[in-house]
Amino acid sequence: MSHSALTSGDFIPWPTEEAASYRSSGYWAGITFGELLARRAAESGDRCAARDQNRSLTYRQLDDSASSFATGLRDLGIRPGDRVMLQIPNRAEFLEALFALFRLGAVPVMCLPAHRHAELAAIAEASSAVAIVVAQDGVGFSYVDLAQRIRREVPTLRHVIAAGPATARALSEAGADFGDLYLPAVEQPAPSAGAVALLQLSGGSTGIPKLIPRTHDDYLYSVRRSVEVCGLSESSVYLAVLPASHNFTLSSPGILGALWAGGTVALTEDPSPSSAFAFIKETGTTITALVPPLARVWVNTAERSGAPGLETLEVVQIGGARCPGELAARIRPALGARAQQVFGMAEGLVCYTRLDDPEDIAVGTQGRPMSDRDELLVVDEHDRPVEAGASGHLLTRGPYTIRGYFRNPAANHRSFTADGWYRTSDIVSVRPDGNLVVVGRAGDFINRSGEKLSPEELEQHLLRHPLVDDVIAVGMADEMLGERTCVFVVPSAADTAPSLTDLRTFARQNGLADWKLPDEARVVREFPKTKVGKASRADLRAILRG
Known part of the structure; x- marks a missing residue:
């Protein structure tokens, strides 16, 4: 085991009895994300798995790329459990790198393309990352130069890897190229489904990163259940316009959900209406996800100038922040697609309005928990349950809500109760029909x-x-x-x-x-x-x- 491999003290697992119950009941399926891709490649290898503005990949091509890249990473000295920062914008190579890390059993740390020195240095320190995989080029910005700077400052960070279309090159500190890491694939042991699959980043407002350990078992259950709620199938085309590494875009049902369903992921770096609308038409997009400010821009543009070419678009998900009811009500008239509100957090809980909900629920609530094993508590400032329908602090736990952050006892003490409830910091009320109305954030x-x-x-x-x-x-x-x-x-x-x-x-x-x-x-x-x-x-x- 390498000095940076994960140990049992790095994250807090679910209690043994609960974990056994989730497995025996089928919530946790014992499948890793690397195995998911291999299955899809075997079942429908010639179907389009992903496409960006420049190229497309079939399931077989994506599977082969992931295996080849994983072999190169292993030869570079990266081992199962090692943390590897991933900072690639919405391009097909994001998926090649992500699944290479999954297949190797290394743990991708999901950095955002907009992160800069302050964030990346703190994330590298907190995760003890051994490598960073970045885009080989950016528009007016060098991901590679920033990664090299972080490497000089963080002792654990040994490798900078620049990824492009079907290529990845390890760079020396001076920028010398050690050669392509896409090597003839060598079969390697699959990680355990109970192992940490990736580290997401907390959406909190503090400058200190909180790393969220998600296992293959719990994260894939969240993806699978999201696919069921959102009705994705082989004919679905999911357009990623928000950052691909963000939890909402990745898993609700997102990129991973589209791949689980055997559909297609379309990725674009330009979320502006003029570019995104054209790409929706070109790809036959059926579902996409937006944050409220971007949704407002799309709706305003469509109301002023029309939105031709969106005939295939069936669902526009709104999440990341509470969607005002007046905006949700404008989505169908403006974009011709049903609005689906999504409320949740990278730590776990996901709520959806259902696609067959009446308009008052779809517009006026943030949906209800997707799993029958999700548990909710709404309490006052002293942790006493509030009266039915009253607003209070939301606590939650369940088969895909973590029990603690990565190597962060202080944050765990603040954010989790002794019996495993996660304090979301959201103020909500729960209607008699089970749908939540988000009132705001506790600190706001x-x-x-x-x-x-x-x-x-x-x-x-x-x-x-x-x-x-x-x-x-x-x-x-x-x-x-x-x-x-x-x-x-x-x-x-x-x-x-x-x-x-x-x-x-x-x-x-x-x-x-x-x-x-x-x-x-x-x-x-x-x-x-x-x-x-x-x-x-x-x-x-x-x-x-x-």
């Missing part, structure tokens, strides 16, 4: 003179204003009140913006109490974004701090 609430204000409640009201295209409410420090409420408004027309008085009057007329009304309004052209395209409340708070 504004404490105005002792009254707790939900930013999302105010935003929902203001989004109905005819001059408001989008709005985010955040708290700003105030000596008298503790916090005041500032709303950042993107106007629906460039030359006409609502005043603070307009917004306060409108919200009051819609039934909001005076203490919930905005104290300040700022007009912006767009919101700052996180690495995955979500609007960043943290950056807006920083603007207010000056």
